[in-house]
Amino acid sequence: MALFYQDPFDALSQFQRTLDQLRSSSWLADSPSGGGTYPPLNVFRKGDDIIIVAEVPGVAKADLRIEVKGSTLRIAGARSVGPAGPASSHRRERRGGRFDRTIELPIAIDSEKVKAECRDGILALHLPRAEHDKPRSIPIA
């Protein structure tokens, strides 16, 4: 279901509700190769293709590593937090560290055509569905 609404705030709250409903749906099963749970991912379908969006605030493009093999996707990287020089800490909520997450997609993707984009702390991966995996309509003879 594509989301189109008139009022921007209605649209946003509808969108939030839809996202909540699909919280950890069974679409994406845990990969046996596992790894971490960071970064959190949202998976969308756009036409035939899959789009994976992850929140990675504070992670520089250069510190991200994306690998695709078959229908396995790996997202790894690191980020550091905290002051550059001497400083006293008043509040510390942000966490730094390394991450390495592997997921197994339930569909075949064309790994040659995967595109990644990272902007404003959001990583977006465009995963085109493999041609051979696309549904084929069968004409009735």
Place this chain on the structure above:
Amino acid sequence: MADSQTLEVQEKKEAAPRGGEQTKPARYFVPVTDIYETDQALVVVMEMPGVDRKDIDIRIEEDVLRVEGRIDHAKYDGMEPLYTEYSVGPFARSFALSHMIDQQRIDAAFTDGVLTLNLHKVQKAAPRRIEIG
């Protein structure tokens, strides 16, 4: 060393509506924040992934610093969610400012979804001679 740790997911915290202030139906989130102090300034670092630089609103009113970051969810138009692990929404958080802060001297930078505010401290008043008029 922070860098040798494995990062874990921090569940996004929803902003609690205060005094019926939020009349909009959508949910707001509290940006994860670090605050530290150097000799010259108080530095506030807030994570607001997915917010565009132009959609950040920083204002000071009655000694309260309020930061709001809107998200453009129109980017998700035509996309059907299949599996989700986090929600998406605007960010908002307020901080009371002490008199140590010079409210005229606040700079902001935004990189990779992280907003850094430098709140400069008031310059210590220089000794001043009072003339008898």
